[in-house]
Every structure is written in C-alpha cells, then in structure tokens.
Amino acid sequence: MKINRIYTSDCLDFLKAIDRKSIDLAIIDPPYNMSKASWDTFSNQQSFLDFTYRWIDALLPTLKDTASIYIFNTPFNSAYILQYLVEKGMVFQNWITWDKRDGFNASKYRYTHGQETILFFTKSKEYAFNADDIRIPYESTDRIAAATKKGILKNGKRWFPNPNGRMCGEVWHIASERHRQKINGKIQKMPHLTPKPKEMIERMILASSNKGDLVLDCFVGSGTTAVCAKALGRNYICSDNNPDYVELAIKNIEGVPNNG
Ligand SMILES: C[S@@+](CC[C@H](N)C(=O)[O-])C[C@H]1O[C@@H](n2cnc3c(N)ncnc32)[C@H](O)[C@@H]1O
Numbered sequence: 001m002k003i004n005r006i007y008t009s010d011c012l013d014f015l016k017a018i019d020r021k022s023i024d025l026a027i028i029d030p031p032y033n034m035s036k037a038s039w040d041t042f043s044n045q046q047s048f049l050d051f052t053y054r055w056i057d058a059l060l061p062t063l064k065d066t067a068s069i070y071i072f073n074t075p076f077n078s079a080y081i082l083q084y085l086v087e088k089g090m091v092f093q094n095w096i097t098w099d100k101r102d103g104f105n106a107s108k109y110r111y112t113h114g115q116e117t118i119l120f121f122t123k124s125k126e127y128a129f130n131a132d133d134i135r136i137p138y139e140s141t142d143r144i145a146a147a148t149k150k151g152i153l154k155n156g157k158r159w160f161p162n163p164n165g166r167m168c169g170e171v172w173h174i175a176s177e178r179h180r181q182k183i184n185g186k187i188q189k190m191p192h193l194t195p196k197p198k199e200m201i202e203r204m205i206l207a208s209s210n211k212g213d214l215v216l217d218c219f220v221g222s223g224t225t226a227v228c229a230k231a232l233g234r235n236y237i238c239s240d241n242n243p244d245y246v247e248l249a250i251k252n253i254e255g256v257p258n259n260g
Pocket residue numbers: 009010011012029030031039040192194195196197218219220221222223224225239240241242245
C-alpha cells in the first residue's frame with residue numbers, strides 16, 4: 001500500500017493489507033458504542049467488544065517492535081481495552097484522561113460525563129518519547145516568574161524553571177471541537193460528528209514519533225491524524241469506511257505544508 005494516502009476501507013480489510021511491523025505510531029479513535037451515529041451503534045456491548053478486539057488483533061501485527069499506540073474511548077470501555085492489550089503482551093504506559101471542558105448526557109442521577117480516556121501503550125519497553133517537545137505552560141505564573149530570576153532552593157540545589165514549560169501530565173485539559181464551535185452556548189453542526197482537537201493529536205505525534213516515521217489511523221474521520229502528521233513531517237497511512245469522511249479528510253489535508 002502507498003503511504004501518505006487516505007483509503008476508503010473497512011478497518012479490518014485496511015489493517016490486513018498493511019505491511020507487518022511497518023508502523024511507528026497508531027492513533028486510534030474508534031467507535032465508542034454510544035449510538036451517536038450509525039457507525040457508533042452496536043446491537044449490544046458484547047458485539048461492540050467483539051468488533052473492538054477484532055481490530056486490535058488486526059492492528060498489533062502492523063506495529064514495529066518500537067511502536068506506540070494511543071486508543072480513545074469512554075473510561076468504561078477503556079477498562080476492557082486495557083485488559084485486552086495487557087493480555088496481548090502490550091506494555092502499559094499511561095491512562096490519559098481527556099477533560100473535554102464540555103459535558104454531555106446531563107443527568108440528575110449521576111455526575112455529568114465530561115471526560116474521555118486515551119490509553120497509551122507501547123509494543124515493548126523500547127520506544128520514542130520526546131518529553132521536551134510537549135512541555136506545557138507552568139500554572140503558578142507568579143512563583144515561576146520569581147524562580148526564573150533567582151531559582152528555588154530544592155535539596156540544596158537551585159532549581160530554575162524550564163523556559164519551555166513543565167512536563168506534560170496524564171490529564172489533558174483541552175476543549176472539544178464541539179465545545180469550541182459553540183456560538184452563544186449553542187452546539188453547531190460540524191462536517192464530522194466527532195473531530196478530535198488538532199492540539200491533542202499533535203501532542204501524541206510529537207511525543208511518540210520522529211520526523212519521517214509512519215503514523216497509522218484506521219478510523220480517520222475528518223482526517224485530523226493525517227493533517228497533523230503531514231504538518232509535523234511524519235508520513236501517514238489512514239482509512240475510514242465512510243467515503244464522505246474520506247473526501248472531507250482529503251480536502252482537509254490539501255494545502256497543509258509538509259514540514260518534513
Ligand atoms: C470517532 S470517529 C473518528 C474521528 C477522527 N478522529 C477525527 O478527528 O475526525 C470514528 C470514525 O470511524 C469510522 N468507522 C466506523 N466503523 C468503521 C469501520 N468498521 N471501518 C472503518 N472506519 C469505521 C467512522 O466513519 C468515523 O469517521
């Protein structure tokens with residue numbers, strides 16, 4: 001298969017056609033079984049899990065021994081996915097909580113849902129992680145401003161803040177696209193139901209791959225993974241089974257400069 005292409009394909013057919021051990025990073029934003037669209041609707045939880053385990057089984061052989069994967073889902077489904085990946089011998093790195101700055105399914109009988117989970121696993125203990133490329137701003141700005149001048153005494157040594165910010169934690173406070181697009185609090189119709197914020201996908205690509213690496217996404221939707229990979233000088237190979245979304249993704253990638 002050619003790289004730097006977005007294919008119209010069912011995820012299983014696509015993954016079976018990918019060369020074994022060719023992928024450096026997989027960013028997977030699959031159905032969640034929340035019945036938000038026909039593609040997100042399953043007859044029951046077991047059929048959803050069977051589908052999920054099938055694409056995981058097809059995905060794992062495509063990964064290099066040094067590869068990383070990020071998998072989105074609800075916290076509930078992620079508990080099952082985590083266990084399955086551990087059984088398959090994958091190495092757990094982080095349970096990332098995405099605080100979407102947005103609530104949905106408001107209920108008076110339990111807390112409003114406002115988070116999603118991103119499981120970060122690697123194929124082995126040898127993998128890329130560019131922690132310095134994803135530093136985030138310090139929160140205590142006054143203390144940091146003072147420390148920048150004089151340093152802070154820690155264990156007998158003077159500590160100075162890193163000018164690029166602090167190390168990124170595993171709780172990500174990033175507004176969802178749905179939330180960003182609201183006008184006066186009203187949800188707007190978007191060309192794709194669930195586009196992921198570029199900022200979040202960029203963070204995964206910067207941390208877990210290097211320029212020239214190959215990034216895979218078999219549920220690419222509006223093309224966010226491909227757009228970010230191209231902009232960051234990585235190669236990509238992506239698919240979605242909805243031809244309208246593939247057309248949208250190809251349109252979104254046009255004109256993105258390749259910073260390779
Ligand atoms: C959560 S969305 C991905 C959104 C994407 N991350 C973005 O930023 O736009 C999941 C996507 O999976 C696709 N999909 C669902 N079932 C599929 C299957 N069996 N094979 C391939 N794609 C599928 C849907 O068309 C949808 O675009």
